[in-house]
Amino acid sequence: MKLSKVYEPNQYESDIYALWESSEAFVPKHRGSDATYSIVMPPPNANANLHIGYALTASLEDIAARYHRMKGEATLLLPGADHAGFETQVVYEKHLAKEGKSRFDFTREQLYEQILEFVAKNKDNFATQFRQMGVSCDWSQFTFTLDDKIVKRVNATFKKMWDEGLIYRGERLVNFCTFHGTAFADIEVEHKEEQGSLWHIRYPLVDGSGEVVVATTRPETMLGDTAVAVHPDDKRYSKFIGKTVKLPLTNREIPIIADAMVEVEFGTGAVKITPAHDPNDFDVAKRHDLPFITVIDHEGKITHEMPKNYRSLSVADARKAVVNDLESQQYLVKTEDLTHNVGHCYKCGTVIEPLLREQWFIDMKPLAKQAIKTLKAEKIAFYPTAKRDQLIAYLEGLHDWNISRQIAWGIPIPAFQNIDDPEDWIYDERTQEEFITVGTKTYRRDPDVFDTWLSSSSWPYATLDYPDSDDFKQFYPLSLMETGGEILQPWVSRMIMLGLYVTGDIPFEAVYIHGYVMAADGSKMSKSVGNVVDPLPVIEQYGSDALRIGIIANRAPAVNRGYDVAKVEGARNFCNKLWNVARFIEDKAGDQAGLRAEPDPKTPADYWMLYKLQQTTEVVTRYLDTYRFSEAYDEIYHLLWDDYADWYIEASKGESNVSVLAYTLETILKLVHPLAPFVSETIWQTLAWEQESILAVATWPSPSKANAKQAADFEEIKTIVGEIRAIKSALKLNGLHLYHRGEAFLNEHADLIARLSRLEGVQAVEAGQGLHLTQTNLNCWLDVPQETTRAYAADLQAQAKQQEQVITSLQARLKNKSYVNNAPKEIVQQTKDQLKEAEGLLKNIQTEYQRFSTS
RNA sequence: GGGUGAUUAGCUCAGCUGGCUAGAGCACCUCGUUUACACCGAGGGGGUCGGGGGUUCGAGUCCCUCAUCACCCACCA
Secondary structure: OOOOOOHHHHHHHHHHHHHHEEEOOOOOOOOOOOOEEEEEEOOOOOOOOOHHHHHHHHHHHHHHHHHHOOOOEEEEEEOOOEOOOHHHHHHHHHHHHOOOOHHOOOHHHHHHHHHHHHHHHHHHHHHHHHHHHOOOOOHOOEEEEHHHHHHHHHHHHHHHHHHOOEEEEEEEEEEEEEOOOOEEHHHEEEEEEEEEEEEEEEEEEEOOOOEEEEEEHHHHHHHOOOOEEEOOOOOOOOHHHHOEOOOOOOOOEEEEOOOOOOOOOOOEEEEEEEEOOOHHHHHHHHHHHOOOOOOOOOOOEEEOOOHHOOOOOEEHHHHHHHHHHHHHHOOOOEEEEEEEEEEEEOOOOOOOOOEEEEEEOOOOOHHHHHHHHHHHOOEEEEEHHHHHHHHHHHHHHHOOEEEEEOOOOOOEOOEEEEOOOOEEEEOOOOOOOOEEOOOOOOOOOOOOEHHHHHHOOHHHHHEEEOOOOHHHHHHOOEEEEEHHHHHHHHHHHHHHHHHHHHOOOOOOOEEEEEEEEEEEOOOOOOOOOOOOOHHHHHHHHHHHHHHHHHHHHHOOOOOEOOOOOHHHHHHHHHHHHHHHHHHHHHHHHOOEEEEEEEOOOOOHHHHHHHHHHEEEHHHHHHHHHHOHHHHHHHHHHHHHHHHHHHHHHHHHOOOHHHHHHOOOOHHEEEEEEEOHHHHHHHHHHHHOOOOOOOHHHHOOOOOOOOHHHHHHHHHHHHHOOOOOOHHHHHOOOOOOEEOOOOHHHHHOHHHHHHHHHHOEEEOOOOOOOOOOOOOOOOOOOOOOOOHHHOOOOOHHHHHHHHHHHHHHHHHHHHHOOOHHHHHHHHHHHHHHHHHHHHHHHHHHHHHHHHHHHHO
């Protein structure tokens, strides 16, 4: 079959993907190596189309997987989808809102069913998009975070922790979104700096001996104050410690206590303590055994236990009312402006209320300790390495993890409470029942679900069917966890902790963190701004390979960089170059048999090409082994474009060696394949040099040692051609000859040099005048008319000056005794060689300059 | 408040363990219908590697410091 003139990606891509699937190319299989390689893809949220960031993730993982597959390793790239608990429910609620409904119109069970249906559609959607991106995953292993096996595994982990005392249920302050009606983990709270006020409020002493002024940003919570705290060393207040104050606006009297948590410098140095609505105060209250009084309920309203005129007010209204009352009753001393951090719901922006609630927690200390130990021992490689330290720092300050969520969409918590004894909780997996009977007791299911991160953090071993499956034994720990920097803490850290805890082993050998794909101007992509790039139209226009390369090229790990359409265009051009090179080879090779035999080099160009091929293959292999994707592409790009197309193919237009041409193409196709799977496979299939061969599972090249000495001859030719081209271009001359006095080398390669430098001829002559080449030690000259050589004098002078500078600096280096004594021998030798070369060049230039400046 | 990273050509970025006469792509300038490719070919211009100090025979690369910009974490009322 013939290759068409221009590569039209969308004519081939879907057929190529279908070929891979039907040939089971992506099912793990040893093909010449005993090693295994495994990546479990971070499951995208099952609630939306894939965005461009996912194209980056998928591309990086796929390049790694395809490379290792070609190395013959049994390679697993496991796809999945995340139910993304709260995230998805939020998306679905927006969907409901459009229909004028809300979650309150349904029971949790009804909601769950509806969301399940909603998500099922999206899952198909992005499976298609994955295929369009060319992701070489094993679809038979597709896993959803709500699949039975995952739920069972998560429950088993919970049970293990329960049995080992890591799970506790406690009434703690949790981060509560009063709009969404659910609690969050600390990490899900978004802190923003805000302009607020600091109100100074007078609390009179009961014994009438004075007053204490407290400073607060949240006056409305004073209704729940149960103490005033001062620092034990604060002399201003030492006489008040142990006394009581009358709490304004209420009839209560509360003690003045001493606690080191108070900062003397801040505000007035006296803090009101509201244990039920502030984490610090909560701790103080625990230490001093103070009562907890709830002021705000889970809807963000003032409770009915509060004084009548505040009941049912929102937090904001209550604040106004309280401040008003304080002012009119002359308790308010003053109001200051204050910039402070306020926690917000990361979805709706509602201010997070710390509320007292019963929730399930995991005691993270032992888990974090183990993880820190493992990280410090560098058991897991990090790309970039700095992320390891960042993770350790995070783990060192970790708090306990609240895993309860008051939403419908998620894995029900397998815990039941005795209806007659609230203290009596049991573990049971019959979560489809609301009530269960054990012996004579009746238990009611906890209506909450697990934090979605609990299931996603089990992902590496849960997907592989821990503990007994062959997959687990073969593929765990995973070779690579590739993900975005924003979930290093919430996800990667927890996978490490849970992996170590559950399996006793690290979950993955390496972590690769990619940066964000920003908008073209470097700002964050966001739907509301409207600068989001949808990957699908890009694929449509430029091809899947072009998107992939365009997005990974020029990008380092963990660095945010803007999406650049110029890079995609460049990559499209690269694919087209590859395509046209293949067309040229197809033309030259015709239907010649035996193309797959070893190459049979004859000319310096042949040897040179094979040498380049070997060098580049080594470098690319090293880069891919260390996940340097962009650098790998760069190498291959220059191999194809500069070495192969611009030099070797141009050289072979005179005298072609089909075996080397074809061998080179074949090797380049292999090198390119992980980066540009579609175009390389399309060419491979179209040329069909081998029956029923699939490039995706072809063997990664390992060219044998090439002959560097033979290759050097072609370097000499390149130098000569380069100089001639430069002179021609500078002097704007054509129709020239290169003359020499019988140099064997020039005689031998006369045709090649003439053609590459577009000369009329390269000939030996008895005598003659012209412009001598200076970059080579061969004595040869261009038959440039005398008057034009003078125009070149300035160029020569500049060249000479440059060489002189080089020589001066090299000489200075060699004169320096400590350099000669201390630097490694090979470096010193290198300097000597460089000097010798520079001196030779300078001599040539000077001789030539002399020649025509005196003529 | 703590942590991490960045600052290299007009733009976007490489430069890994110190040896560089500092690279790439795009953009720019000058040529060019050459047996694949104008999604092309040939040639070229452009940087005192953020400032300052230090270590070293040698620093874009290591250390200190300052400046600017990111990102992450954090319960200062």
